[in-house]
Amino acid sequence: MSLPAQIEIDLRPPKIAIIGSGIIGATIAHRLSKSDMEITLFEKDARPNGASVRNFGLIWISGRRGGEELRLALESRKIWSEVSSEIPGISFSENGSLTLLTSEAEIDLANEAINSDPSNSRRLAVITPNEVESKYKVTLVSSVKAAIECELDAVVDPNHAVIAILEDLSKTPNVTVRSSTQVASIAERIVKTVHGDHEEFDVVIVATGTAGIELISPYGLPENIGISTTSLAMASTHAATFSLAPTIADSDSLRYYPFFQPFVSKHLSDQDPLPLRHGAQLLARQLTDGTIILGDSHYYDQPTRFKVDIEIVDHFRAKLGSLLNADIPSLESVWTGSYTRTLDPIRPYVAHPVADGILYVTAAGGMGMTLSWAIADEVKSWIQARPRQ
Ligand SMILES: Cc1cc2nc3c(=O)[nH]c(=O)nc-3n(C[C@H](O)[C@H](O)[C@H](O)COP(=O)(O)OP(=O)(O)OC[C@H]3O[C@@H](n4cnc5c(N)ncnc54)[C@H](O)[C@@H]3O)c2cc1C
Structure with missing residues (x-):
């Protein structure tokens, strides 16, 4: 009698690296922290220092383009309102x-x-x-x-909303925040830092704002993504x-x-x-x-x-x-x-898989604070739909 071939089932939690702890990286980490995934968030500076701490904090609905832009803005505003009781430091206010x-x-x-x-x-x-x-x-x-x-127009604290989300994440057992850790390369989902250490992940999310383009340049972006x-x-x-x-x-x-x-x-x-x-x-x-x-x-x-x-x-x-x-x-x-x-008038941000398991998420323009939670949910769905390797 021959025994059936053994099927190996990978039961370990998926390991996700997020590079950049601006509002895009931080909200993605927060949404993923509610799942069984193990998340490592890399930030090159001691604390985020990009657009996410230099902005107005407007959760702005009024001038949004109809279609995807408005849909994501309304969805995200709803989530800002929901998470404001969980993370009071974001200081969400429906001020109009x-x-x-x-x-x-x-x-x-x-x-x-x-x-x-x-x-x-x-x-x-x-x-x-x-x-x-x-x-x-x-x-x-x-x-x-x-x-x-x-x-419907609302506001959050522009200097502290992202910091409050990171503080909340630091209390979450399945999230590791690695501040002052610049990522140098991400080839084959192996994240190498400038300190010389490296680790392999199942998925790498690159959310580096206007910086970190050197991580993506080995892959390039298709011409239709401007x-x-x-x-x-x-x-x-x-x-x-x-x-x-x-x-x-x-x-x-x-x-x-x-x-x-x-x-x-x-x-x-x-x-x-x-x-x-x-x-x-x-x-x-x-x-x-x-x-x-x-x-x-x-x-x-x-x-x-x-x-x-x-x-x-x-x-x-x-x-x-x-x-x-x-x-x-x-x-x-x-x-x-x-x-x-x-530069795409229909999709209000870019989420582009540059290589197997590496997703580049950027370019929400002057709407990044407004759209962030809805973008995070779309990224979460993309990760969940991905077959395990
Ligand atoms: C002046 C101004 C006003 C704005 N006002 C509003 C507003 O009122 N409402 C609104 O919705 N949007 C507003 N925006 C837009 C919004 O702020 C941005 O869309 C959003 O903050 C972008 O977030 P991000 O996480 O993509 O980028 P960032 O905030 O730039 O974060 C990227 C992070 O990645 C880190 N990083 C980069 N490279 C590496 C690396 N190699 N390794 C590790 N970490 C790395 C950086 O240090 C940074 O912390 C405004 C923007 C500006 C500049």
């Missing part, structure tokens, strides 16, 4: 936003855009200055004729004596958010030269310590730009003061940040 409109043309543009989506899934409404005042306790100057309200880098300049003020609950945007933001963009040429004339020079819109939000963060300008052709032009941050501060008729405190700091951005 107001885009201030100063002309009939801007109001027409807003109404036409809103009417173009009968389901109004972004929950937008054009409201009057009186409604702004009674609902948000924000007094506007008389030149502001109306505001686009988005009740990624570019954008630099931004931002500023924060000293603490204000007044409180500003909602996020404020000026009407220049209609020119930059894809939901409104198709209606711009019909309704708006050219942008003023100064914000145009800096690819700028005013965005302003207050942190819990009273400081106000101001931005943002976009430099598409200067990925390593470090300079902040004072004329543009002065413009942001003056514009906010003129719209709210308030004394905006002096500037306390200015900084730059950069992100990678996909």
